[in-house]
Amino acid sequence: MSRIESWLDGERDQLPLWLPVALAAGIGGWFALPGPVEWCVLILSGAAVAALGLALGAHRRLGHGLIWAGMVLALGCALVWGRALIVAAPVLDRPVVTGFAAEIDSVGQLTSRRSLRLVLRPLDRPDLPPRVRLTAKQEMAPADLMPGDRIRLTARLAPPLPPAMPGAHDPARAAWFAAIGASGRALGPVARLARAPPDRASGLRVRLSAHIAGALAARPAGIAVALATGDQGRVSAGDQDALRRAGLAHLLSVSGLHVTALVGR
Incomplete structure (x- = not known):
C-alpha cells in the first residue's frame, strides 16, 4: 500500500x-x-x-x-x-406516404445531390412524430426557404435507419438524441404557405450562408460557408474527397467559426 x-x-x-x-x-x-x-x-x-x-x-x-x-x-x-x-420523442412505427403542413425547424444544403435537408415540425398531425427530417430536390422547392417558414408537401416517411453494419454509424441513435422520429424524402413540389417572421433569430445562420454563397463562386463558397457556419452541405463531393485524402476533413468538422476565429487571430 x-x-x-x-x-x-x-x-x-x-x-x-x-x-x-x-x-x-x-x-x-x-x-x-x-x-x-x-x-x-x-x-x-x-x-x-x-x-x-x-x-x-x-x-x-x-x-x-x-x-x-x-x-x-x-x-x-x-x-x-x-x-x-x-430528448425522448415518439418514433414512427412504419413507413407512410402522406401529405402534411409543417413549420421548418432547419434548412441545409446538399450541393452534391442538388437537394435540401429539412427538419420539420408537422402541424396538426398527432399521428406523426413532433420532428421529422427529409430531403427535397432543390428545383421542387422555393429557393429561399428559411427556418420558421410554413410549407405543405407530400413525403415518404420511415423510422430512422439502423446501422448498416455492427459498429457503424447508427442513424437511429443520432436521430433519437436529435428528437427526430422519422426520416424520408419529399415527393413532388414543396409549397410555401407562410414566411417566417422577419426577426426569427434561427434564420441568421441560413442568411449568412446564403450571403457567402452569393458573394463567392460555387466551389470556394462551399468551403467558406462550412468554416463560417458549420454547414457542410454546400461542399462539393470532389472537394470533400480531396479534403479527406489530404487529411484536412476535420477542419470542416470543427468549424462553425472556430477555425475562422483562430485564423483571424
Whole structure:
C-alpha cells in the first residue's frame, strides 16, 4: 500500500486528467450495454468503487482517487441516460406516404445531390412524430426557404435507419438524441404557405450562408460557408474527397467559426 501511495503522490499532478476518462467510460458504458438493468449495474459499480475508496480512507491518495473515479464513472452513465430520457420523442412505427403542413425547424444544403435537408415540425398531425427530417430536390422547392417558414408537401416517411453494419454509424441513435422520429424524402413540389417572421433569430445562420454563397463562386463558397457556419452541405463531393485524402476533413468538422476565429487571430 505504501508503494502505491508513493507512486500516486509522484503522479498527483496527472491524476485529475483521469477524471474525463472516467466520465467517458461511464458514457461509453451506457452506449455499449444493452438496457436499463445493465446501466443500473454500471452506476452501482461506480458507487461501489467510491465506497471502497471511503473504506480505504479519503485522506489516502488511493482512497481519494477511487472515490472520485467511482463517482464520475456513475455520473457519466447517469448523465447520458438522463439526456436520452429528456430528448425522448415518439418514433414512427412504419413507413407512410402522406401529405402534411409543417413549420421548418432547419434548412441545409446538399450541393452534391442538388437537394435540401429539412427538419420539420408537422402541424396538426398527432399521428406523426413532433420532428421529422427529409430531403427535397432543390428545383421542387422555393429557393429561399428559411427556418420558421410554413410549407405543405407530400413525403415518404420511415423510422430512422439502423446501422448498416455492427459498429457503424447508427442513424437511429443520432436521430433519437436529435428528437427526430422519422426520416424520408419529399415527393413532388414543396409549397410555401407562410414566411417566417422577419426577426426569427434561427434564420441568421441560413442568411449568412446564403450571403457567402452569393458573394463567392460555387466551389470556394462551399468551403467558406462550412468554416463560417458549420454547414457542410454546400461542399462539393470532389472537394470533400480531396479534403479527406489530404487529411484536412476535420477542419470542416470543427468549424462553425472556430477555425475562422483562430485564423483571424
